[in-house]
Amino acid sequence: MTTETAGAESLRRRSEELVVSVDDVSFAYGDLPVIESVSIDVEPGAFLGLVGPNGSGKSTLLNLMLGLQKPDTGTVQLFGEPAGEFDAGERIGYVPQNATAAADRMPVTVRELVTMGRYPRRLVGRFSDEDRRAIDDALRAVEITDLADRRVGQLSGGQRQRVFIARALAAEADLLALDEPTVGVDAESREAFYELLADLNDSGLTILLIEHDIGVVTTYASEIACLNRRLYFDGDPEDFVATDALAAAYGTDQHVLTHDH
Amino acid sequence: MTSHHLATILLQGSTDSFSPIESLWRLFEWLLVDVYGTGMNLLSELLGVRMLGYPYMQRAYLAAVCIAVIGPLVGTFLVHRELSMLADTLAHTAFAGVAVGLFLNAALSLSLSPLLTAMIVAVGTALLVELLIDYADAYSDTSLAIVLTTGFALGSVLITATDGGIAVGIDAYLFGSLSTVSKDNVGLLVAMSLLIGTLVTVAYRPLLYVTVDATAARAARINVRLYKRLMVVLTALVVVSAMQIMGVILVAAMLVVPVATAGFVAQSFKQSILLAILAAEFAVLSGVTLAYVYGIAAGGSIVLSAAAVYATVLVVTKVDIRWVLRLLPTRSGPSVEHAEQGLEADGGERE
Incomplete structure (x- = not known):
């Protein structure tokens, strides 16, 4: 060599x-x-x-x-891959600027938004027990389990941020x-x-x-x-x-x- | 069992052989006339409501029920992507599509279905608008206004350039009509409802992700562009399927008004779709009935019903009753507090 x-x-x-x-x-x-x-x-x-x-x-x-x-x-x-070709979307959790403001107006619950973290792994088909466990764990990790069924727009600014973090955690992002x-x-x-x-x-x-x-x-x-x-x-x-x-x-x-x- | 065999059996052992599409059509006709029609006739006699017994009213109700499902189903994504005006834009370009069909038929002695040309033009425009918003960096609002007016202008020019274009019943396309709902129309609406229902079910997750947070969806490697295109194409399909009943000018309301209504009360996205469909069903059933009873345009009465539901829900959920009471004239000065107490004593509702 x-x-x-x-x-x-x-x-x-x-x-x-x-x-x-x-x-x-x-x-x-x-x-x-x-x-x-x-x-x-x-x-x-x-x-x-x-x-x-x-x-x-x-x-x-x-x-x-x-x-x-x-x-x-x-x-x-x-x-380790060219960023444009990288396709393991579940490894990335992204909270864009003003994302939380946009979600304010939408009729989405905390659980619905956190569940989106699993979408890259399961775009169609039933969620597995593992998917559900990851979502529950993510809600628990940022202490919003009791808010899961609330509309995101009803939460305080600080709580809303946690919802978006939970989405990345549910994805088990790196x-x-x-x-x-x-x-x-x-x-x-x-x-x-x-x-x-x-x-x-x-x-x-x-x-x-x-x-x-x-x-x-x-x-x-x-x-x-x-x-x-x-x-x-x-x-x-x-x-x-x-x-x-x-x-x-x-x-x-x-x-x-x-x-x- | 293939649909062919099924259709043959359903047609009581008919020995003719049909193509799969023909078999499906026969099956649909049988379901429409013998199953649904008979059921409605029975209902008509049971309730003593004569209009339910007329085949054209039976078709109108079925078509309206379909519209009230697919309109809000697609509209919920559209409204929350803040693209409500897209439905209106595509409806107006679909009108241009109808005009193109009529013009080509007259000029080249063809016999194209104006609905087919409307479908092609509307889907094409939908993709074009998505491109404009994506690449031309134009405000989506402005792009939509330009495409809407250009489409309608093209339609009006082609219609007036076509001999006897006005006589073909362009009014029916503009304002919608119940009496022109043929078996074909109902067949198209039922087929579209199945197609659109299936597509939205299969693509529900990416559509939702793209609607709520397109940037994050892209980071999660979801094909945002594909699903945005799917969304606008679905809108075109809904608009064209529904425009014969609703009219091109009013059809967009079915994608927007029930969705806005549901937005006041829905807690989740799924709930907002279901409530929007519920509000739309109420609007179409009362609208079609009113249109028959008073001999008025169905599109208009449906949209007015939908707007009435919207206004009612708005008032019930958003308006503080104390604020209304303060506006009432107070006789020899009973204070607002008294009025409120009186209301409570009467068992009235307070916000």
């Missing part, structure tokens, strides 16, 4: 182990560059907080990572991606929500989180990526707070509000 193929082999094995591997990716909407040569890896079990000013391309990067958009240049691997999940949620529920995410992360779930509240992210995430078209920082939260990456990315003086816990 030549050194070159051995290198390729080890690279391949390494990227198989990664949940997401973004390699020198650029993306533009028409003439407007949104992402420029970004490279970032997400290890299994990571809790990555993605921060950056409004319009910095956070949601686009998340969509690229999940294979929902194609990069103009560069490659994205998801669980990766949970959340795009500004706590917009419009009161401070107390928000804290409880992040405690829940931290617990889920402790039990092995990989989490990608877009969050505008930098204080919250640096408290709970195990890794911070700061984006403003380019990647300004990727590393430990402590280091992020200590460096001037934040000011560089935001272009202004930013003060991190640390939360006392």
Whole structure:
């Protein structure tokens, strides 16, 4: 075996182990560059907080990572496969921006929404005992079992977020991606929500989180990526707070509000 | 046993041989005339209601019952995807489809069924609109308005360009009619109800996921584009099947009004479909009856019935009775509190 193929082999094995591997990716909407040569890896079990000013391309990067958009240049691997061809939908739990607001108006119950997590595994046909157990477990894990038959729109902001997390848990997903999940949620529920995410992360779930509240992210995430078209920082939260990456990315003086816990 | 054999047996040992479609049709005719018709005649005599004994009214009721199932069944997904106007748009382009059929028949001496051309044009438009919304980045509202008016304009031009087009009974297509419901129409509606019912049952989960949270559905690797297309094609099928009774201008109401009504009270998505069908059945049965009794357009009376149900449910579920009482003139100043107490004392309902 030549050194070159051995290198390729080890690279391949390494990227198989990664949940997401973004390699020198650029993306533009028409003439407007949104992402420029970004490279970032997400290890299994990571809790990555993605921060950056409004319009910095956070949601686009998340969509690229999940294979929902194609990069103009560069490659994205998801669980070791090209993200665009990856088809094991049950491994991904996604809570899109404003998803909870849309569900407000619909006559769907908590159980109906959580059950959608099983759809990638069972698009037609009867649910098995295993499906039902996964749904019940998911409801229990986020403590909404007693709300199962309520309409999602009748719940408080904090409870609604838990419903969407439960959907990902019912899917028995390996990766949970959340795009500004706590917009419009009161401070107390928000804290409880992040405690829940931290617990889920402790039990092995990989989490990608877009969050505008930098204080919250640096408290709970195990890794911070700061984006403003380019990647300004990727590393430990402590280091992020200590460096001037934040000011560089935001272009202004930013003060991190640390939360006392 | 094949449908062929079944039909043969049902036709009391007839020795003619039929194609499968012909056999199905004979079976349907037998069910419609001998089973359903006889049953309705019996009902008519039992209740002493003469209109139930007329074959054209029997057909009208059956067709209306079918419409009240498929309309809300598809409409529930459509309304919650915030595409209510799509039904109206497709109905108006289906009218263009009818006009295309009549025009081609007159110009080329063909004998196409206008319903067939309407089906083709409506399904084609449905897919086109889905493309416009997906790719052209146009507001769906604007895309729909453009397609709706263009379709209707095309229809009106073709109708006036066709000799005697007005005489073919374009009114029946515009406003709907009970008396023109033929066996073919009922057959089409029953077949469509079975087809649409089956498709929605099989594709219920992806349709629901795409309706509630299309982005997450895509992340979960559900073929969102396919199911969005299925949804608009189903809408086209419903609209064209129902337009002869309802009229192109009013048919969209059957996909929207009962669904909106159910939305006030339904707790779950499944419940909202069932309640919408229930509201629609009430509307069509009372609408068809009123249309017969008063000799008015069926489409109009059905939609007015549906709107009445909507308004009633709205008032019962949303309007606070105390607020209404405050609007009432108060005689020599009995306060609102007194009025409320009086209401309670009378055993009246309070919100």
